[in-house]
Amino acid sequence: xxxxxxxxxxxxxxxxIAIVAMGFxxxxxxxxxxxxxxxxxxxxxxxxxxxxLPGSIVVAMVLPIVVKGGPVAVLGVTVAAALMALRxxxxxxxxxxxxxxxxxxxxx
Amino acid sequence: MNTEKNAGSDxxxxxxxxxxxxxxxxxxxxxxxxMALFAFAFGTFAVQKGLDLSVAxxxxxxxxxxxxxxxxxxxxxxxxxxxxxLTLVMFTAMVNLRFLLMSASMRPWLGSxxxxxxxPALAVLTEPGWLLGLRYRASGGADAAIVLGGxxxxxxxxxxxxxxxxxxxxFFSDPKRFGIDLVMPLFxxxxxxPLWRGPRRAAPWxxxxxxxxxxxxxxxxxWYIMAGAISGCVTGGFIDExx
Numbered sequence: 022x023x024x025x026x027x028x029x030x031x032x033x034x035x036x037x038i039a040i041v042a043m044g045f046x047x048x049x050x051x052x053x054x055x056x057x058x059x060x061x062x063x064x065x066x067x068x069x070x071x072x073x074l075p076g077s078i079v080v081a082m083v084l085p086i087v088v089k090g091g092p093v094a095v096l097g098v099t100v101a102a103a104l105m106a107l108r109x110x111x112x113x114x115x116x117x118x119x120x121x122x123x124x125x126x127x128x129x
Numbered sequence: 130m131n132t133e134k135n136a137g138s139d140x141x142x143x144x145x146x147x148x149x150x151x152x153x154x155x156x157x158x159x160x161x162x163x164m165a166l167f168a169f170a171f172g173t174f175a176v177q178k179g180l181d182l183s184v185a186x187x188x189x190x191x192x193x194x195x196x197x198x199x200x201x202x203x204x205x206x207x208x209x210x211x212x213x214x215l216t217l218v219m220f221t222a223m224v225n226l227r228f229l230l231m232s233a234s235m236r237p238w239l240g241s242x243x244x245x246x247x248x249p250a251l252a253v254l255t256e257p258g259w260l261l262g263l264r265y266r267a268s269g270g271a272d273a274a275i276v277l278g279g280x281x282x283x284x285x286x287x288x289x290x291x292x293x294x295x296x297x298x299x300f301f302s303d304p305k306r307f308g309i310d311l312v313m314p315l316f317x318x319x320x321x322x323p324l325w326r327g328p329r330r331a332a333p334w335x336x337x338x339x340x341x342x343x344x345x346x347x348x349x350x351x352w353y354i355m356a357g358a359i360s361g362c363v364t365g366g367f368i369d370e371x372x
Contacts, residue, residue, distance in 0.1 A: 032209060036184050039208040043201060043221040044191035050225040052251045054233030059240065066366045073365020074234040074358065075263050077337035078227055079321050081357025082256075083314045084338040085345035094311060101315045105322040111159045118315040123308035 093129075097122035141271040143238055145246040153278025156265060160257045163316045164283050165290040167195050170309055171202070172294020178202045182295050189291040193253065193284055195313070196351075197224040227354050230362070231259050238266050239273050246273055253280030256313075260320040267324065332368050337361025 030038065061067060087094045101118030105111070157164075168189065175185035180202055188198050200220050207213030232251050239247040250273065262276045325331065341357025348356070 033181075033183070035209050035214070036181075037187065039201075039214045039217055040184070040187045040191050042214055042218045043188075043197070044193075046218050046222045047192050047194050047197065047225050047228070048252055050222065050228035051232055051254050052248055054229035054231065055235055055239065055247065055251055056232075057229075058233045058236035063237065063240075068237065069368070070362045070366035071234050071237055073333035073368070074230055074362045075260065076321060076324055076331065076334045077361025077365070078230055078234075078354070078358040079256075079260070079317045080334045080338045081341035081354050081361065082227070083317050084357075085341055085353055086314045088342060089345075090311065090314075094314070097308065097311045097315055098318050101319050102322055105319045109323075111316070111319050112162060114319045115163060115312065115315045118319075119308040119311055121308075122311050123306065126306060126308070 093122050093125045096125055141269065143241055143271050143273050145242055145274045146272055147274065149272035149274025150278035150281075152272065153275030153280075154282040156275055157258060157261055157279035157282055160261060160316065161282075161286055163312055164255075164257060164286050165293075166309060166312050168287045168290025169294035169298060171195060171198055172291040172296070173298030174199060174294075175202050175291070176295055176298055178205055180205055182292065185291055185295050186288060189288050190284075192221070193255065193287055194221075194225055194228070195255075197221045200224050224351050226351075227358065228254065230355070230358050231256070234263070235259070235276075238262075239276070242273055250274075250276035250280060253277065253284055255280065255283055257316065257320070258283055260317070264320065264323060329368070333361035333365040336364040 058071075063071075083098075087098050090097075097118040100121040101114045104117050105114040108114070171189065172185060175188075180188075184205075185202075188201065192198055192201070197220070201217055204217060204220060207216050231254060235247075235251065235254070239250065254276070258276065258279045261279060265275060337357040337360055339357075340360040341353045344353035344356035
């Protein structure tokens with residue numbers, strides 16, 4: 022099967038089809054949550070659920086990465102979060118966290 | 130559907146203005162280095178996986194979704210058969226499932242606008258753009274055009290950064306040594322800090338974190354994001370019942 026497909030369309034043709042198909046799947050994800058919520062009545066409870074969603078997504082994405090990253094990642098997160106809370110500067114906070122982690126990896 | 134008129138009852142009514150596009154670009158400027166670095170890392174990765182420059186560029190231009198592009202590049206050997214492409218599409222949908230939740234969370238803000246004012250913005254939604262947009266909304270902003278403006282600005286940097294990484298990426302042969310692997314997670318944490326509204330409002334985050342950790346431990350693949358996010362979301366629905 023694989024030989025025939027790329028024989029007919031060429032290697033680059035298959036690549037373009039693959040990328041467009043993946044792009045379509047991505048746009049579908051990006052829009053369908055919004056579309057679905059149009060058909061759900063926004064009761065106070067649903068609204069609270071939506072308000073809790075952003076932070077929940079971020080924590081669910083980041084926490085396993087941080088735990089997997091071990092003490093170095095925890096150090097980076099602590100430095101970044103503390104600087105953000107104290108100084109409120111995103112670039113400063115992220116850069117410092119990354120530098121702290123890189124230093125720890127080099128020195129330890 | 131009338132309930133949508135009350136969307137964001139604590140903030141100004143949503144609107145869309147051309148001026149908001151430029152405002153959106155300005156709003157995401159601080160996050161540009163993070164985005165560029167991540168795109169650079171993808172370009173570098175694409176070289177390592179033997180992708181053509183044209184393929185890597187098209188991927189960034191059409192998909193515009195970092196995590197799923199890394200997965201696709203990793204599994205790119207599948208791209209030369211229709212069955213393989215189906216596999217790639219399934220991987221992509223799974224990794225990008227979180228966009229479904231992110232776009233759902235935009236409903237209270239963008240829901241009352243014309244589809245032409247909401248859907249293009251959603252098509253270029255990324256985590257940084259989404260988070261910065263929500264923060265703008267939380268601080269009383271109402272112009273929905275900033276989401277599109279910021280999204281397009283990110284897209285330009287994303288495509289250029291991919292090519293730069295592809296062409297000059299050999300420097301980062303070991304991204305871990307420079308802490309590059311932590312740039313994205315740290316950025317998310319940093320944007321989360323101002324959303325802090327005290328421990329009570331953060332209870333859903335705790336639930337999300339615990340469930341995500343458990344799921345990451347016991348369920349293979351990327352399902353832990355959905356498991357954690359939905360648990361936190363449901364918790365949020367119940368948390369304020371007593372007040």
